[in-house]
Amino acid sequence: MNSPNLINDIFQWDVKAWSTALPFWEQKIKEIPTGKALELGGRQGGLSLWLATKGFNVICSDLSESEVTAKPLHQKYQLTNIGYADIDATAIPFQDHFDIIVFKSIIGGIGRFGGMELQQQTFDSIYNALKPGGYLLFAENLIASPLHQFLRKKFVKWGDTWRYVSLDELRTFTKEFRNVEIHATGFKSAFGRSESQRNLFSMIDKSICNSIVPDNWKYIAYGAAQK
Template identity: 40%
Template sequence: MKIGLPLRQAIIGWDSGTWGQCLDFWQQYVPEFKGKQVLELGASQGGLSLYFALQEAEVLCSDLTSPEAKARPLHQAYGQSQIRYLALDAKALALPDQSQDLVVFKSVLGGIRRGGETDPKPVVMAEILRVLRPGGWLLFAENLKGAHWHMFLRKQFVSWAAYWDYLSLPDLQVLTQPFAESHYQTAGILALCGRNEFQRQQLSRLDRVLQKKWPENQCYCVFVAARKASDPT
């Protein structure tokens, strides 16, 4: 499916030139979405739900509280009235075992831990594995710690940076270890510095060139495709 800039911005939101690269990355591993049961976690305005619905997947759009009020206007603007909405806690998904072909999310794992509580990310990943069908895929995009100056800028200009649990690549490898296979790609160097979406778009184009030589652990976001093991034959 060809995705122009306005649609990409509707799907991804902030910094779509960088984060939107996840769509092409995911499609390398899951090229066909038609008829798939897709669960979006932490949906907010439901951008990823829109993306998969436009490709004829059967989509469940979820967040900790129902995202319907925020997400439905976007979905209806693109003629996608068949999407279902549900309040779901990613740490205890009220869904049957092996009921989903795909679980997807963007920028969720870093926001689920508060204060000194036990790290809930392994619990979330275990729940995702439970609801995925054998051979199903987890597709997600997350914030990385990136370079030291990325973290400095976040603390200066991002209100939620003080509590956000930014991932490292070793963290990612631990979280995806239970999957049969996992793949990742990092992105984002300068675009984070843009003061508006136009500037971020221009900087993301430069980043695509720089990323070819840039250390992957010094980028500020990561895209992941991880497959659950198939049933033994």
């Protein structure tokens, strides 16, 4: 059982909405003996924290300053099974190496500079770095509804340059994997101005919006893809 404080440290922002992925991911990691894992675009290293608490030996990575940024959180939990590396997600320097690769909200930023081609290259790089039978676990921002798109451009400083992806694009990016499951969640919680508002709106999403809003209007995709 993950404590509320641990879940907050894993996801850190819009926690109730993004943590919807966690029970789904935890079912997937039950299929894999604890082994080697890699977090891409880790920032504070929340997903590395989660995998380390499950017994995986984790490399927490980002483009730069991975250890400086993420280690304080991991030290809080006195974890010793996390290492650090600066890794470009589009060119992971491993082959058939990891049992699990995980990321949250990195593909839009990669597309900001390299478009769809570089986004596809990221998934290809992940595929190559996974062991046969290994899993990619991911959560990513979707294009979402016209209202989401308008408000991002108006209020989010990178909202007009970030290349948000669609569910169909995620299916294309993962076409080389043999088992792929992708789910969508969240509509109203994106509009919260504070974490308490986002938490409240997430409860409305889970009780009402997720069942009536079309998937391509939701703003979070989460899933698993097995090599």
